[in-house]
Amino acid sequence: MDAAFTAEQHEIRRTLRDLLARHTGPDAIPAAVGAAEGYDPALWRRLAGDLGLPGLALAEEYGGAGCTATELALACEETGRALLPSPLLATAALAAPLIAALGTPDQRSALLPRIADGTLTAALALPGGSLATALGLTGDNLDGTWAGGGRAGGVQAHGEGGEQRLYGEAGRVLDGHSAGLLLVAAHAGGYPRSRTQLFLVPAGAAGLTRTRLTALDETRPLARVELRDTPAEPLGADGTADAAAALAAVGRTAAAILASEAVGTAASALERTVEYVKAREQFGRAIGSFQAVKHRLADLYVRVEAARSAAYHAARDPEAGPLALAQALEAARITTGEAVQLHGGIGFTWEHEAHRYLKRAAGDELLFGPVHRLRDHAAHRAGLFGPAATASGAAGLPHGAGVR
Secondary structure (H helix, E strand, C coil), X not given: CCCCCCHHHHHHHHHHHHHHHHHCCCCHHHHHHCCCCCCCHHHHHHHHHHCCHHHCCCCHHHCCCCCCHHXXXXXXXXXXXXXXXXXXXXXXXXXXXXXXXXXXXXXXXXXXXHHHCCCCCXXXXXXXXXXXXXXXXXXXXXXXXXXXXXXXXXXXXXXCCXXXXXXXXXXXXXXXXXXXXXXXXXXXXXXXXXXXXXXXXECCCCCEEEEEECCCXXXXXXXXXXXXXXXXXXXXXXXXXXXXXXXXXXXXXXXXXXXXXXXXXXXXXXXXXXXXXXHCEECCEEHHHCHHHHHHHHHHHHHHHHHHHHHHHHHHCHHHHHHHHHHHHHHHHHHHHHHHHHHHHHHHCCCCCHHHHHHHHHHHHHHHCCHHHHHHHHHHHCCCCCHHHHHHHHCCCCCCHHHC
16 A cells, blocks of 8 residues: 655645644643633634635535545544644534535535535534444444434434424534534434434524533533424435435544544654653653663554554545554553653643543543444454354364454
8 A cells, every 4th residue: 555645635734733833732722622612713713714624525516625534634633633622523524424425415505615614513413322333333333223212212303394303312412512503313204113314403493402511521522412392404305315324434434534633642642751751850860761661652652653554544445444443542542541651640630731632532432432342343344253253263263363
């Protein structure tokens, strides 16, 4: 595989890194997450207007840049380095691809240009709080159990034609408290032959209540969305689109993008730790000069670079997204944990950035993992637990030898 990037891709990364270096920092993050939106609106307008981040992977006919998921992944690697609080992931990696895949021409024309220029943010509201399962990352989403079950489970839709009414609740909605548009997964068609369908709900819809929740990672704001007889428009022409298949396809690409972001988080935490151990002295010498510390940092470097290679491959081949995400989330969790340990007591304080990197890594695994389930489902999709794997086990191979 040719892992070289084009001059344009390098320029996207360099320009974004320079901009974030000027506008983010230890003081900027608390101020951004404390805002009503959960991010800095002025910086978001700058990222959208000057760099066109929300529209990187959108077609030019909708005001986008016409790039691929690779460019968006590179951009998210830089936002991950800065721990940037922004609606980029929820809007550009989750909601916009679903609108492009399932929306009618009128819906795409009305919504995607506003997403591309940053004036409209969007969030994916899934009942049950199982974002990873709904996206087909940690389990099969075809049976629709992730959307709730029974007569009153999940979110229910009733009505006819282009406008229906939704009733129910969705928890742990990423950026759900501030998004201008919600894509809500609901049961439609009546009980018991209901099907899962996606609906468009604008922020000001009647009967819609959104509550920001306390999250482990404040840079990833979560919300509880309640719908009480809320008017909604089906996403798509007649509501017969295969929502589960679309969610799974978007999930694989989103996994590749999130893997790059997690790599950026891990790499930045490692770089800051290296700088710290060079300056921190103990027993008359820098602690980074001790062999034990060098070995720990070398192991982390190898882990981060391996995850980076997997993420770059997945950006070009989204089928590898779930496995790349598992590797990147694991690298981020281990690297940020070691960063806190190597910083000593100061790494646990609110004033220091080390704990924020650890919370980002832990929060992402809670939202999109856990790692062992990502790998388990990827192995099942690859057929590693099929008849061939059973036969190899019977031939005397150690248990699990075929899935390493």
